[in-house]
Amino acid sequence: MKVVIVFNHPYEGSYCNAVLESVIKGLQKAQHETDLIHLDKDNFNPVMTAADLKGFVERKPVDPKVMEYRQRLEQAEHLILIFPIWWELMPAMTKGFIDKVIFPGVAYDHPPKGVLFTPLFKKIRGVTMITTMNSAGIVYRLFFGNAIQRSVLRGTFWKTGYKNRKWINLTMVKMISEEKRKKRLQKLEQVFARLK
Incomplete structure (x- = not known):
């Protein structure tokens, strides 16, 4: 299976990067083909410009990176997004990816009526969306309404x-032990080694 991973974290020493490595290891064990879109290393511009919005209306993207990502996503059989949750939502590059790539005429179409x-x-x-956060899961669910899942x-x-x-x-990435962090990474590797 061809799996495209969209990754967003600028710091190479982050837990998100360790998550990415574990996911890729698992996918390799299952002999899946992986294509990594690393938004930070690509210097992806998340800002919707007037030209981008005109393209939205006409269903024709103008950003060259969006056109490149479109070609790569057309080959994907599974999509994985990996990013941290900052202030209850995604970082700007992930939001920009959604705004500019999950775009009419690119990722979806809709009839004139309906x-x-x-x-x-x-x-x-x-x-599959994989996120890291420092909040407790119950707090994020009850107080913030699982905002990232909903959006x-x-x-x-x-x-x-x-x-x-x-x-x-x-959850609680900074609060848990190193041992628990490692166990989570091992479990992720096992999960993606079983992806079908």
């Missing part, structure tokens, strides 16, 4: 018609 969208990345069979998996990928959506949220 509200149902049709996914355009036809090979994608599943979307990304429901508000973006459910609305645009992508099925088999999953969220893996690694």
Whole structure:
């Protein structure tokens, strides 16, 4: 299976980077082909310009990186997004990726009448979002309403018609022991070694 990973974290010593390595190891064990879109190393510009918005209306992206990502995502059978949760939401580059790539005429289409969208990345069979955060999961769920799940998996990928959506949220990253961090990474590797 061809798996595209969209990754966003600027610091190489981050737990997110360790998560990325574990996911890739697991995918390699399962002999999946991986394609890494590293938004930070790509210097991806997350800002929607007037030209981008004109492209949105015309369903024609103008950012060369968006056109490149589109070609790569057209080959994907599974999409994985990995990023930290900062102030209850995603970093700017992840938000910009959603704004500029999950775009009409690129990732989805919709009929002139009606509200149902049709996914355009036809090979994608599943979307997995992996996040890291320092909050406790129960606090994020009860007090902040699982904001990232609602905005990304429901508000973006459910609305645009992508099925088999999953969220893996690694909580309290700074508070837990090094041993527990390592166990989480081992479990992630095992999860993606079983991806079908």
